[in-house]
Amino acid sequence: MTEEPRLSAEELIERLEPSLSRGRRVRALAALLAGLAGLVFAGALWSSEPGPLPGRTQLMFGLCAVFCLAWACYGGWLLTRRVPLFATDRVIAAWIALVASVTTTGVVAAVGVQRGTGAGVAVAVAVGGLFVAAALVLAVRAHARRAALLRRKRDLTGGP
Structure with a gap:
């Protein structure tokens, strides 16, 4: 009778949450691409507006760009992870x-x-x-x- 090999605590932890499953890779890539696309779109719209824009409009374009950049950074960060994220x-x-x-x-x-x-x-x-x-x-x-x-x-x- 053979005894089943025992898993170490680290091996059990790795099985709890894979470092990056296929679904998470797809979501990470979607966040990265959506963030970059939004950043390019907002930047193109912002830079193509004629004349000086009101302060509120500048603020909203800036916030939109920041939020898009945050999602792009999040997606890029997630794609580079090779350890369980918990x-x-x-x-x-x-x-x-x-x-x-x-x-x-x-x-x-x-x-x-x-x-x-x-x-x-x-x-x-x-x-x-x-x-x-x-x-x-x-x-x-x-x-x-x-x-x-x-x-x-x-x-x-x-x-x-």
């Missing part, structure tokens, strides 16, 4: 989404109040609030998943 990627993506949705909602609401559009501000804040709520739910779930994976790692390795 849901760190989910936490980072959720925070990018939360910051982008809160910032965009705040700026749109401020511009709407400044212009005095009334009902339009309420609709923009309501829609933005839905995006913020969705991003917040994703952030809470990502943090919970990461904590569960780190607890399991701790249990398997016997570490602190």
